[in-house]
Structure formats: structure tokens, C-alpha cells
Amino acid sequence: MAGDAKAGPRITRRARCGAASAVLSLLALCQPAAAEPTISLADAAARKPPEFTPLHEDRNVVVTGQVSLNPIRLSSFYHLAIQENGRGLILEGGAGIFDRLSPGDWVEAQGRISKRGGLPVVVVSKITTVSNGVPPEPAPLSPSGVQSLERLGQLVVTQGPVIEVGSNFGGAYLRMGDYANPLKVFLPLSPNGGGFKGFSIGETVRVTGISYQYCPVPPHIGQYELLISDPKDVVRLQPGWMPQLRAFWPILMLLGLMGFFWWRSELQSRLQQSRLRMVYQLGEEILGAGSALEIQNKISTALPRILPVSSATLYLFDRGAKTLDRAGQPPGSGIPVDGPSGMVATSVVTCFQRRSVLSIPDTTRHPFPSTPEERASLPRSILLGPMLAQGEALGVLQVENAQRAGALNPEQTSLGQHLANQIGLAIKLLQQRSFREQLSRSEKLAAVGRLISGVVNDLQTPLEAISSMAESALEQTGTPPGHEMLVIASEARRATALVTRLISFAQPEQAQSQPVQLNQLLRNLIQFREREWKACGIQLRNAMKDTPLYIMGSESQLEQVFLNLFVHAEQSLEDAPEKLITVRANVLAKRVFIEIGYSAPQPAGGSDGLAPPGNPVSGEVSALGLDICKSIVAGHGGDLHISSSAHQSVFEIELPGVPADQLTELTVPAPPAEPARSGRRWTALMLEPEEFVERRLVEWLSNRNYRVVPVRSSEEGLDLVQRMRFDAVFCSTELRGLNWVEFFDRVRGRVGAFALLAEAFSQDLSAHFRGEGRYVFHKPIEQSQFDRTLAAMEARLMGVESRSPEVESY
Numbered sequence: 001m002a003g004d005a006k007a008g009p010r011i012t013r014r015a016r017c018g019a020a021s022a023v024l025s026l027l028a029l030c031q032p033a034a035a036e037p038t039i040s041l042a043d044a045a046a047r048k049p050p051e052f053t054p055l056h057e058d059r060n061v062v063v064t065g066q067v068s069l070n071p072i073r074l075s076s077f078y079h080l081a082i083q084e085n086g087r088g089l090i091l092e093g094g095a096g097i098f099d100r101l102s103p104g105d106w107v108e109a110q111g112r113i114s115k116r117g118g119l120p121v122v123v124v125s126k127i128t129t130v131s132n133g134v135p136p137e138p139a140p141l142s143p144s145g146v147q148s149l150e151r152l153g154q155l156v157v158t159q160g161p162v163i164e165v166g167s168n169f170g171g172a173y174l175r176m177g178d179y180a181n182p183l184k185v186f187l188p189l190s191p192n193g194g195g196f197k198g199f200s201i202g203e204t205v206r207v208t209g210i211s212y213q214y215c216p217v218p219p220h221i222g223q224y225e226l227l228i229s230d231p232k233d234v235v236r237l238q239p240g241w242m243p244q245l246r247a248f249w250p251i252l253m254l255l256g257l258m259g260f261f262w263w264r265s266e267l268q269s270r271l272q273q274s275r276l277r278m279v280y281q282l283g284e285e286i287l288g289a290g291s292a293l294e295i296q297n298k299i300s301t302a303l304p305r306i307l308p309v310s311s312a313t314l315y316l317f318d319r320g321a322k323t324l325d326r327a328g329q330p331p332g333s334g335i336p337v338d339g340p341s342g343m344v345a346t347s348v349v350t351c352f353q354r355r356s357v358l359s360i361p362d363t364t365r366h367p368f369p370s371t372p373e374e375r376a377s378l379p380r381s382i383l384l385g386p387m388l389a390q391g392e393a394l395g396v397l398q399v400e401n402a403q404r405a406g407a408l409n410p411e412q413t414s415l416g417q418h419l420a421n422q423i424g425l426a427i428k429l430l431q432q433r434s435f436r437e438q439l440s441r442s443e444k445l446a447a448v449g450r451l452i453s454g455v456v457n458d459l460q461t462p463l464e465a466i467s468s469m470a471e472s473a474l475e476q477t478g479t480p481p482g483h484e485m486l487v488i489a490s491e492a493r494r495a496t497a498l499v500t501r502l503i504s505f506a507q508p509e510q511a512q513s514q515p516v517q518l519n520q521l522l523r524n525l526i527q528f529r530e531r532e533w534k535a536c537g538i539q540l541r542n543a544m545k546d547t548p549l550y551i552m553g554s555e556s557q558l559e560q561v562f563l564n565l566f567v568h569a570e571q572s573l574e575d576a577p578e579k580l581i582t583v584r585a586n587v588l589a590k591r592v593f594i595e596i597g598y599s600a601p602q603p604a605g606g607s608d609g610l611a612p613p614g615n616p617v618s619g620e621v622s623a624l625g626l627d628i629c630k631s632i633v634a635g636h637g638g639d640l641h642i643s644s645s646a647h648q649s650v651f652e653i654e655l656p657g658v659p660a661d662q663l664t665e666l667t668v669p670a671p672p673a674e675p676a677r678s679g680r681r682w683t684a685l686m687l688e689p690e691e692f693v694e695r696r697l698v699e700w701l702s703n704r705n706y707r708v709v710p711v712r713s714s715e716e717g718l719d720l721v722q723r724m725r726f727d728a729v730f731c732s733t734e735l736r737g738l739n740w741v742e743f744f745d746r747v748r749g750r751v752g753a754f755a756l757l758a759e760a761f762s763q764d765l766s767a768h769f770r771g772e773g774r775y776v777f778h779k780p781i782e783q784s785q786f787d788r789t790l791a792a793m794e795a796r797l798m799g800v801e802s803r804s805p806e807v808e809s810y
Contacts, residue, residue: 088153
């Protein structure tokens with residue numbers, strides 16, 4: 001009876017609700033039809049790519065469906081889940097709008113489609129209960145099956161192990177399922193509080209709630225949740241093992257932390273050891289490389305395994321052209337130090353001039369300007385390190401990361417600078433090796449010159465006697481001279497001319513290095529031989545450009561070489577069906593290329609001289625052989641090659657060019673009429689084994705108010721430099737003990753100027769050694785040359801600040 005008594009009021013209440021619903025339905029029928037269209041839940045929840053926002057966002061619609069769970073409060077609004085035909089939708093409203101609704105009611109909601117945290121919702125302006133029904137059953141799904149766009153807004157039930165328990169500013173949460181794709185169960189803040197207290201990691205739970213999503217960042221296709229309104233919706237199925245170990249949790253946590261830190265320290269130690277081994281191996285390979293391009297290839301291969309970079313580039317400083325050239329590129333074709341353009345070029349020059357590491361974490365935000373073409377190929381981040389050796393900057397090492405932006409840590413930056421200094425040391429060793437090779441070649445050429453000079457001096461007297469006697473015999477005989485006597489006189493004249501040429505070649509130091517305009521020299525020779533060519537029917541094809549081509553050297557020696565090549569071409573064309581000589585001259589990468597071609601095949605076995613076998617030539621051609629021509633060209637820092645085909649032979653001459661704008665730097669101003677005495681008294685160290693040269697230099701320096709200390713060996717000179725201060729050092733290339741390269745490395749930081757006394761003219765030595773505080777004299781030294789160079793040396797000494805006596809050495 002008590003139960004019947006209680007049922008009576010409930011039935012009455014339901015009857016009242018039914019009557020109220022009927023009244024509302026009648027009122028709705030009496031009103032005019034709404035303007036908003038009625039759409040399905042699937043259409044209301046539809047999305048559009050690529051950001052997957054609501055397809056009908058900000059559109060007023062009418063939707064119908066069955067309430068699946070009581071309204072859930074989230075901050076200052078309520079969410080109500082409805083579903084129909086296997087699709088769900090979330091309705092959003094303010095306080096009180098969903099109070100009369102309960103699970104199972106069929107409702108019709110009118111409102112605007114919007115989104116909340118990436119989830120499509122209908123912000124309800126009006127909701128009406130259509131009928132009552134039985135609450136829907138939750139759809140059983142796995143934790144991964146809940147995480148789907150099609151399941152959003154549906155009532156689901158799932159189960160799995162708890163892997164995390166926590167809370168945030170919005171409420172409490174737990175994660176369940178597997179670690180690869182966990183499902184978040186969210187319980188909003190409630191007046192009762194409590195959250196998920198008592199739940200432990202490892203136990204299995206069953207959860208009933210609404211499939212939900214909170215993904216505020218587009219694209220909105222992730223961060224799925226299971227929304228519940230009461231902790232009772234989470235039911236334990238199997239207790240985990242973690243609650244049993246709750247008493248040992250602090251100890252386990254401490255042991256875990258200790259193990260983690262030990263493992264991390266061991267891993268870092270192994271990584272550092274492996275990195276150090278690779279650095280040591282790379283350093284050995286760099287020091288053993290034979291060229292800068294080989295160093296570039298080695299670091300490009302090995303450096304990405306040591307540092308988080310994708311590529312590496314070497315920039316080498318060209319002192320003559322004042323450019324930073326990439327390894328493997330022609331000299332002078334790189335970044336000008338005085339006027340770089342572009343972000344990368346400006347950064348490289350800045351690093352070189354400041355001699356400090358420059359890190360660019362993000363190239364898109366760097367203040368240096370960049371061109372539109374450069375922006376398309378810029379890496380994400382750049383690290384630049386100067387290559388230093390003995391305090392001198394030799395270039396810049398640039399490492400790039402094309403995948404991600406961000407600066408290297410201090411340890412990685414220090415490692416990059418260490419590798420840059422190691423590369424600088426290797427480049428310095430390569431330069432010293434080049435100096436030694438040049439010194440060896442100069443010494444060999446000097447020895448050959450002395451040998452030739454001795455031989456020709458011995459031959460000159462008997463040849464002159466033979467020639468004189470032959471001429472006398474021809475003059476005294478009354479009858480016409482015989483063939484034998486004519487041959488003797490002719491061959492004697494040829495031998496005398498050959499000896500004269502050899503004497504001039506054996507003393508190349510007599511020729512001073514001056515700017516020579518090659519195309520003008522060739523035009524003069526062509527004009528000189530043009531009459532003979534026309535008489536012989538030889539045609540000339542002149543393909544030389546009008547641009548002046550300058551080199552530093554001896555004009556007379558070069559004129560001898562080209563004249564002999566022209567004469568050889570003439571004589572080779574005597575029996576040729578087509579008589580044509582072609583002359584070309586051009587410049588490429590500061591190298592002057594000259595071609596002299598003639599339409600006749602190059603004879604076999606012509607490497608010992610210019611005359612073809614079976615066709616002996618006389619006069620100028622045989623007076624200067626091919627080997628001597630090659631030696632003269634090599635003495636000017638160039639090469640002479642011969643190439644031939646079936647119908648043409650070509651002499652190819654390559655010489656180091658000098659740009660016209662650098663002629664003023666290479667040409668020392670004219671000397672004064674009388675050497676001016678220096679206002680300050682300088683101290684100079686003299687290392688010259690030849691007494692005659694030493695006496696002359698000491699006399700000239702003394703006249704200019706110098707204190708000169710002459711020594712005989714490099715060891716003695718090195719000892720004096722360490723104990724005394726010298727403003728300048730005059731050092732011969734032929735030293736006793738240490739060679740001049742090693743002696744220069746030892747004293748370079750202790751003296752203001754270093755003058756090298758070379759035994760013979762060398763274009764390579766002059767071009768590579770000259771620089772700040774470095775000068776070259778070629779023997780025999782003329783007083784005018786000496787006074788000009790000494791004036792430049794004193795001007796530098798007056799502007800140089802005092803230096804520290806300490807200097808690092810290898």
C-alpha cells in the first residue's frame with residue numbers, strides 16, 4: 001500500500017508533465033511555421049576540410065533527437081547530448097534551459113550552429129519536449145573506437161586499464177586504454193568535488209559517458225574525450241596491483257629516479273665518447289689532407305654525424321684579391337671582404353672580421369638583408385666559426401641545418417670552433433708545404449742556372465775562336481769557299497748564338513719583374529713578322545680581345561718565347577697545303593690563356609726541341625729549345641703545353657694574370673733622387689750567407705740610420721730575436737740549419753716586418769708571400785728597388801703598434 005501511495009503522486013506528476021507538453025505542442029502548432037530549416041543530426045555535425053570546422057557554422061537550424069544523459073555543466077554553460085539513428089549532437093545552453101529534460105525525452109531544439117573547442121554544437125535558443133521515452137542504451141566500444149568523429153555526441157560505454165590519473169583547472173581526468181592511443185575520461189568540476197580519488201594506475205574500469213572532443217587548434221580531428229557528470233559513471237572491474245604497493249611508492253619513486261639519472265648519465269657519457277672518437281678521427285683526416293677541397297669533402301661527410309647539421313662549407317681568404325673563396329672555386333671569385341651582398345655573405349665577412357663565432361638560429365629573422373633569390377635557398381639555421389692559426393684568420397667554417405631552426409648548445413658551438421681552428425691549422429700547413437715546394441723549385445732552378453752558366457762560359461771561348469778562324473779562312477782564300485767551310489762558319493755562328501741565349505737564360509735574376517701587357521706584346525711581334533708571313537703566303541687569324549691582359553714578369557724573356565714559337569709555326573707551314581696561323585688570348589679566373597695554332601700536325605718526338613725530325617731548321621728556332629721555353633714560362637708561374645690533331649697543332653700558354661686595378665699596388669712608386677734618412681733609428685737583423693750581398697745591404701741600411709746585426713745561421717738569429725727586439729728581419733732563402741719557412745714561423749709575431757731575399761725571380765713566391773709586413777727582394781738587388789720597398793716597410797713600421805713578445809708556434 002505504501003508503494004501504491006508513492007506511485008500515486010508520481011503518476012500525477014507525470015500526468016501534469018504530459019498535459020503541459022500537450023499544451024506546449026498545441027501552442028507550437030498554433031504559431032506560424034519557423035523560418036529555420038529542420039536538418040538531421042549528421043548534417044548539423046558535418047565538417048569541412050582542411051581545418052574540419054562545422055560545415056553550417058553560424059546557421060540557424062532546427063534539430064530533433066533523444067536525450068541520452070543529464071545536462072553536464074562546463075564552466076558557465078551546460079551541454080546536453082542528443083542522438084538519433086546512430087548519430088549524436090551536443091546542445092549548448094545557459095542555466096535553467098535544460099532543467100525539465102531527462103534521459104529518454106524526445107526534443108526539438110532551435111538554435112545556431114557553432115563550435116566549442118573544435119566540437120560542433122547547437123547553441124539553443126528554444127527547446128521543446130516532443131514526447132517521452134525510455135533512455136537509450138550506451139553503445140559498447142573499445143577506447144580506440146570511441147575516438148571517432150562519427151561517435152561524437154553519442155552515449156557509449158567502454159572499459160580498459162587506467163594509465164594516468166590527474167586534474168587540471170577544468171576538472172579531474174583519467175586516461176585509460178593503451179599508451180599508444182589512450183582515451184581521456186573527463187569529469188568537470190562539481191560542487192561535491194572528489195574527482196577520481198581512489199583510482200590507481202593499473203586497475204581495470206568501465207566508463208559510461210558521452211563521446212566528446214576538445215581540440216581548439218585546427219585541424220579539429222583529435223583530442224577525443226569521454227565526458228561524464230558523476231564519478232559513479234566509472235566502475236572498477238578488477239583491482240590493480242599498484243594500490244597494494246602504495247606503501248612502497250616513495251621508495252619505488254626514489255629508486256626509479258636514481259635509475260633514470262644513472263641511465264641518462266651513462267647514455268650521455270657514451271655519446272660524448274663516441275663524439276670525441278669521431279672528432280679525433282676527423283682531425284687526423286683533416287691534417288693529412290692534400291688540399292682545401294679534400295678537407296671540404298671530408299667535413300661535409302663526417303660533420304653531420306658529430307653535430308646536428310646538414311652541410312658544411314669552407315671559405316678561404318685570398319689575400320691578393322681580398323675575397324673569401326669557397327673551397328674548390330677559382331681564386332678571387334668569392335665574397336668580397338669590402339662589399340658583401342646578401343645575408344650569408346654579410347654573415348661570413350662579419351665572422352671573419354670579428355674573429356668570433358657567429359650563430360644564426362633562424363635565418364628568417366636575421367637582421368642582415370637578403371636578396372629574393374637567396375631567400376628561396378636559405379637554410380633554417382647557420383653557425384659560422386673563424387679558422388684561426390697562430391692568431392691569423394685564414395677563413396671561415398660555415399655549418400648549416402636545413403631541417404630545423406635553433407641554435408647549437410654551448411658544447412656543440414665550442415666543438416665547431418675547435419674543428420674550425422683545426423682546419424685553419426691544416427690550411428696553414430698546406431701553405432707552408434707550398435712555400436717549401438716553391439723554395440725547392442727555386443733552388444733547383446738556381447742550381448740549373450749556375451750549371452748552365454758554367455758550361456756555356458767554358459764553351460764560349462772555343463766557339464768564338466772557331467767562328468773567328470772560319471771567318472778569316474773565308475776572307476783569305478782567293479777561290480770560292482767550299483761547302484764544308486761554309487757549313488763550319490754557319491754552324492759556328494749558330495753555336496755562338498745558342499750560347500749567348502743560354503747565358504741570358506742562365507741569369508734570369510737580371511730581369512726585373514714589371515707589368516707586361518701580353519696582347520700588346522703579341523701585336524708587336526705579329527707586326528714584326530707580318531712581312532715575312534705575307535711573302536710566304538701565310539694567313540693570320542687574330543682572335544685576341546682588345547681588353548688589356550697584364551702579367552708580372554720580364555718582357556724580354558716572354559718576347560723571346562713567343563718569337564720562337566711564331567718562327568717555329570712559320571717553318572712548319574712551309575710544306576703545308578693550308579698556311580694559317582691562329583692567335584687567341586683571353587683571361588679566366590685571373591689566369592691568362594694564350595693559344596698559337598698552325599695548320600700542320602705536331603711531329604712525333606718533338607719534346608726535345610721545336611724542330612721536326614727530317615726537317616732541320618736554322619736561326620732563331622733552334623737557338624731556343626722547347627725545354628728552355630717551358631722553363632721561362634714556368635719561371636713566370638705558368639705552363640706551356642702542346643696539343644695536336646690530324647690537321648692542327650696548338651701551343652697553349654697559361655700565365656698568372658694581374659687585374660688592371662691591382663697594378664698600382666704591385667708597382668712600387670718611383671724612388672726619390674737620394675735615399676732619405678729615417679727620422680727614427682730602426683734595428684734590423686740580417687741573415688745572408690753571401691758576404692758581398694751582406695756588405696751591400698748593411699751599407700745601404702746604415703746610410704738610412706739603421707742598426708744592423710748580421711748573423712750566419714738561423715739558430716743564432718732565432719736566439720737573438722728571442723732576447724732582443726728587432727723592427728725588421730732580412731732573411732735569405734738559403735739558410736744554414738732551419739729553412740726560411742720554419743724561421744719565419746718562429747719570428748713572425750716578434751718583428752714588425754720580414755723581408756725575404758730570394759735567389760731568383762719567382763712569380764708564385766711573390767704572389768703568395770707578399771702581404772702585411774711581408775716583402776720579397778729578388779737578387780741581384782738594385783738600390784732603386786731596395787729604396788722603394790724599404791720606404792714602404794718604414795711606413796708600415798711607423799703605423800704598427802707594439803706587439804706582445806709571446807707568440808704561439810706549432
